[in-house]
Amino acid sequence: MEKKKKRSIIRGVILLVLACAIIYTIYNSATKDEVKVLADGDKAPDFELVDLEGNTHRLSDYKGQGVFLNFWGTWCEPCKKEMPAMERQYQQFKDKGVQVLAVNIAQSNFEVQKFVDEYDLTFPVVIDKTKSVMQAYNVGQLPASFLVSPDGKVKRIPPGELSEEQIQSLMESIKPE
Amino acid sequence: MEKISCVCGHENPYGTKICGKCGRPLSDDAKAQKVLDMRYDGSAIRSKTYNKSIIDKIWNFFSSVKVGVALIVITLITSSIGTFFPQKFNIQAATEAERALYYEQNYGTLGKLYYELGFSDIYNSWWYQILVGLLAISIIVASLDRGIPLYKSLKNQRVKRHESFMKKQRIVAHGPVTEGDPSKTLDLIAEKMTKLRYKVRRDGNALLAEKNRFARSGPYINHLGLIIFIFGLMLRFIPGFHVDEAMWIREGEVRAVPGMEGYFLENKQFILETYDNEPTKAQIEQGVSAIAKNYQTDVKLYKQAEGAVLGNTDNMDVVKEYSIRVNHPLKYNGYSIYQMDYRLNELKTMTFDLTNKESGESLGSVKIDLTNPEKEYVLGKNTKVEIMNYYPDFSGMKDGVPQTASQYPNNPAFVFKMITPDKPEGEISFVSIGAAPVEAGENEYKMTFKNVETRNASGLKIKKDSTIPILIIGGVIFLLGVAIGSYWNHRRLWVQQLEDGTILLAAHTNKNWFSIKKDLDAVTEYAHLPKYIDQQDIEDVDKNKEGDDVK
Numbered sequence: 001m002e003k004k005k006k007r008s009i010i011r012g013v014i015l016l017v018l019a020c021a022i023i024y025t026i027y028n029s030a031t032k033d034e035v036k037v038l039a040d041g042d043k044a045p046d047f048e049l050v051d052l053e054g055n056t057h058r059l060s061d062y063k064g065q066g067v068f069l070n071f072w073g074t075w076c077e078p079c080k081k082e083m084p085a086m087e088r089q090y091q092q093f094k095d096k097g098v099q100v101l102a103v104n105i106a107q108s109n110f111e112v113q114k115f116v117d118e119y120d121l122t123f124p125v126v127i128d129k130t131k132s133v134m135q136a137y138n139v140g141q142l143p144a145s146f147l148v149s150p151d152g153k154v155k156r157i158p159p160g161e162l163s164e165e166q167i168q169s170l171m172e173s174i175k176p177e
Numbered sequence: 178m179e180k181i182s183c184v185c186g187h188e189n190p191y192g193t194k195i196c197g198k199c200g201r202p203l204s205d206d207a208k209a210q211k212v213l214d215m216r217y218d219g220s221a222i223r224s225k226t227y228n229k230s231i232i233d234k235i236w237n238f239f240s241s242v243k244v245g246v247a248l249i250v251i252t253l254i255t256s257s258i259g260t261f262f263p264q265k266f267n268i269q270a271a272t273e274a275e276r277a278l279y280y281e282q283n284y285g286t287l288g289k290l291y292y293e294l295g296f297s298d299i300y301n302s303w304w305y306q307i308l309v310g311l312l313a314i315s316i317i318v319a320s321l322d323r324g325i326p327l328y329k330s331l332k333n334q335r336v337k338r339h340e341s342f343m344k345k346q347r348i349v350a351h352g353p354v355t356e357g358d359p360s361k362t363l364d365l366i367a368e369k370m371t372k373l374r375y376k377v378r379r380d381g382n383a384l385l386a387e388k389n390r391f392a393r394s395g396p397y398i399n400h401l402g403l404i405i406f407i408f409g410l411m412l413r414f415i416p417g418f419h420v421d422e423a424m425w426i427r428e429g430e431v432r433a434v435p436g437m438e439g440y441f442l443e444n445k446q447f448i449l450e451t452y453d454n455e456p457t458k459a460q461i462e463q464g465v466s467a468i469a470k471n472y473q474t475d476v477k478l479y480k481q482a483e484g485a486v487l488g489n490t491d492n493m494d495v496v497k498e499y500s501i502r503v504n505h506p507l508k509y510n511g512y513s514i515y516q517m518d519y520r521l522n523e524l525k526t527m528t529f530d531l532t533n534k535e536s537g538e539s540l541g542s543v544k545i546d547l548t549n550p551e552k553e554y555v556l557g558k559n560t561k562v563e564i565m566n567y568y569p570d571f572s573g574m575k576d577g578v579p580q581t582a583s584q585y586p587n588n589p590a591f592v593f594k595m596i597t598p599d600k601p602e603g604e605i606s607f608v609s610i611g612a613a614p615v616e617a618g619e620n621e622y623k624m625t626f627k628n629v630e631t632r633n634a635s636g637l638k639i640k641k642d643s644t645i646p647i648l649i650i651g652g653v654i655f656l657l658g659v660a661i662g663s664y665w666n667h668r669r670l671w672v673q674q675l676e677d678g679t680i681l682l683a684a685h686t687n688k689n690w691f692s693i694k695k696d697l698d699a700v701t702e703y704a705h706l707p708k709y710i711d712q713q714d715i716e717d718v719d720k721n722k723e724g725d726d727v728k
Contacts, residue, residue: 028416
């Protein structure tokens with residue numbers, strides 16, 4: 001009897017371990033491409049980048065505020081459409097604890113400055129010269145937005161270009177309590 | 178389950194076919210056989226013995242050789258289907274929609290089906306992984322189930338076996354010695370077998386000579402190698418073990434290395450060298466003007482300063498400077514960066530002269546870095562050129578506004594404001610490549626294109642595979658197992674001198690009967706033993722006879 005029990009336990013454990021190994025492999029392989037892709041609820045990777053005036057902006061400095069993170073380029077048509085709406089909503093939300101941080105992808109200060117002047121952008125615009133932040137956030141197509149809640153976690157990753165209504169409701173969702 | 182007691186008094190586990198001590202056949206099957214089935218030395222295959230709980234049932238399923246073979250065949254078939262058409266990571270298509278189209282356009286309905294059933298990414302599909310996983314379970318369970326009892330039974334073998342065991346061996350001999358003193362026979366056998374490199378054990382009137390028992394472990398070593406190999410493959414799916422990324426980097430740029438967090442690469446220069454030979458006949462036929470000699474990217478690899486946050490590129494350490502050539506990747510920390518592709522002569526700078534249209538006199542020249550233009554270029558007192566707007570990849574006008582298609586300076590266009598002593602308010606001109614400048618009014622000055630500087634871009638691949646050592650170890654163990662199982666054979670010879678002085682002899686090997694017979698011939702002659710017979714030959718002859726009768 002004692003022996004039979006022991007045998008069952010050993011067999012059970014071996015089968016369980018092997019089954020776990022298979023499930024773990026499948027899980028990893030299914031999420032392989034998205035390993036670097038952030039998901040809702042993940043901690044937003046902290047970064048620091050320099051804006052046009054030479055000031056460093058660090059994401060974690062905005063802890064306690066919601067951050068609307070937007071990756072963009074001057075050549076990108078939807079970005080141009082999005083920017084004025086973002087600026088208007090920024091004016092509405094900046095006193096309510098929602099920050100906008102626009103990350104340009106490796107363009108020259110000249111081009112970014114021209115764009116900022118043209119659209120009268122007042123939120124901080126930083127340039128990711130080496131594309132390292134872009135890679136960490138796994139940004140493929142522009143524009144790409146990330147909603148970071150006051151506790152520093154990714155709240156939502158809305159796909160593609162956003163309308164003003166969407167921007168408004170997204171900013172609402174990361175407003176600190 | 179009950180034990181099986183043998184007549185000799187030995188308690189055998191349920192399912193045992195041949196008594197572990199004396200060798201008497203126990204099962205009905207074994208008793209009926211003329212020549213005993215010596216697989217696993219007649220020990221009980223564990224799985225066959227218990228079949229009660231659900232765990233035992235699952236265990237027994239995987240222990241079955243039939244199930245194992247079925248899994249191998251299914252894996253083989255599905256794997257080969259994966260080679261019918263290219264896998265999706267090998268085709269030139271970026272999105273899922275493009276891929277779907279690619280298979281349909283290139284391989285018709287079959288291709289469409291292939292894509293839709295998921296064969297286009299077969300080796301990453303969950304069901305393929307389950308299949309390999311089940312195969313691994315089958316290998317492990319079947320090996321444990323057979324290997325352990327076999328090991329035990331071989332380790333505990335007795336020298337003296339029962340007559341019924343010996344008479345049911347394939348090779349047997351019984352009779353008086355042909356000449357000499359029968360009391361010396363066992364000594365002579367021992368002497369000869371030792372010379373033939375057998376291990377000889379004696380117990381009273383019995384003798385056991387055994388050689389190459391380790392050959393029986395071959396299949397199990399082989400399975401161990403396979404399991405290690407599969408384990409290595411499994412690790413590939415775990416983040417960090419396997420990196421395969423690509424990047425484009427232009428000369429002078431510093432870029433984060435994808436897949437290598439915290440590292441940055443600077444492209445110092447890309448070099449393409451060709452042979453300066455006279456075009457050969459083959460070259461002319463193929464329309465190839467030059468043969469490449471070297472593709473090279475000189476790079477500097479930087480590491481982010483200790484404790485620096487993502488994006489911070491201050492105070493980076495140079496960890497390596499290297500010239501990456503084809504097949505000579507930059508190697509660092511398990512990563513390899515390979516030369517994969519290149520683009521030549523992308524625009525880097527453009528130089529213009531500020532000239533008076535009428536006199537053609539130049540007030541100076543302006544050199545614009547196309548990836549980092551200045552706001553204004555001062556040429557002298559009261560003379561400067563301002564860039565009012567810049568379109569790196571000018572793609573035409575939309576509602577009267579110039580557009581740029583990308584951030585790359587493929588087709589630069591500028592709006593210049595030329596401030597000269599003659600025209601202190603400035604004159605505005607839109608300048609693009611290959612078109613006359615567009616002016617707001619009649620300008621006195623113009624920007625005359627002078628020259629360009631170009632730069633090259635390198636396409637690099639970043640690879641890391643920490644599983645390779647594991648795969649190599651697994652592969653080597655696998656082959657070792659194959660060699661042990663194939664090139665060595667486990668040979669045994671049992672001899673007993675019966676009361677009347679006659680010799681009873683039996684021999685067994687797991688393969689290569691020809692060689693054991695050679696050994697037997699030698700010992701038979703040396704110790705004057707009775708002639709042995711191969712019972713299988715006799716059986717075959719019997720069968721043939723029966724066959725003839727039917728005719």
